[in-house]
Amino acid sequence: MSVPEWAGDIPTWIGAGGALGAAWFAYQTITSQRQQIGEQQTFIAQQTQFMVEQRQNLELERGELRAAAEDRRTAQAKRVKMHSRKAGASTDGQGATTPADHWVVTVVNESDASIRQVEVRFGAAYNSAEVYEWETGWNPALGPRSSDRLPQLVNFIGPGRAVRFESPRYSSASVRNSPPTLFFSDENDARWALTARGDCGATRQEPGSPPPAE
Template sequence: MRLEVAVGPLQWGDVPTAVATVFTGAAAWFAYQTIKSQRQQIGEQQEFITEQSRFMEEQRQNLVLERAELQAAAEDRRKWQARQVRMVDRLVPVGTQGAALRSVEVANGSDAPVRDLEMKFGTAYVADEVYEGQGDQERGPLALGERWMTPLWLLGAGRAAVFRSQAWPESTAHNNRPTLSFTDDAGVRWSLDSYGKLEEVATA
């Protein structure tokens, strides 16, 4: 017995559709891979940008701290000499009538002179007398040496001066507290009061 298989004609109309389907699938796969790769690249770029931003912020904060430290160090250097000028205020009884005067010892503990020293008592009074100070402030009142001119033009390194007010009733002497103005070796003008408050004085 002989078996015959009939083969029908090729359906050419289905070939373009099949090819188009294959290419569409391939294009979709490539597009997916491209998008996936781009997303991965974008994620890596965003991570890099975040790390760079964090690094730059840390650098900025470090620079701010360093600048603040440098400014503080410069301020300390600028104030160093003025901080070496020390003032001791003493209320000295005069006679037996309840009068008193203020005797203010100023010691320049720096290694350079200070200039143009002016002592004011309260807001209206200036020093009546100024003397060379002799001795050690830590051991008691300084002895009065040579009388100097007031305002005092110069007080050398390691030297001391004693400024004295006029005599007042003790209550008046007590209320008129002293304030010293002086110029340091760098030309900066300072004000030092009897409480130890040191301030730079603005000059025109």
């Protein structure tokens, strides 16, 4: 029996079938690869987002750690107080008033650790003239707590202790133009300065830096 003419050449049909199979396999391979690439891109995007979130979290944690470290670093300095006033004003029998001629400064260490190398300077030119240990809450009218004077640079003031510093006596204009500045070192040897207007607390002094402006 002869092969119908429409059937063509058998090898041709076999070749066409092989080509069709190869094309289908190639199509399936490309489709699978595209799907894998899509899944990889999705995974990479998710990992990238995850790393971005992790980096943001780390930055927040570092910021919190830095803030906590800064709080610890400044905690003691913030608890050192300076109370200052002008003194020496008086009124004579005829009602004439003599202006204040010096500063009186009481330094109170309200922290839980000692402060060291404590000194008070008045303006840019004057050191303390008299320094005494002082009882917190002591009545100034009673004079110093102890008759023993301390050096201008007090080695340390313990927790809960106080020291009184008095400036030299000079003109009222000099008193006005020479406000006090307290200098001290904390338990970590950081140097601090506190002015009479230091409502926000002491500021750290870098080596060689000038006194803070009043």
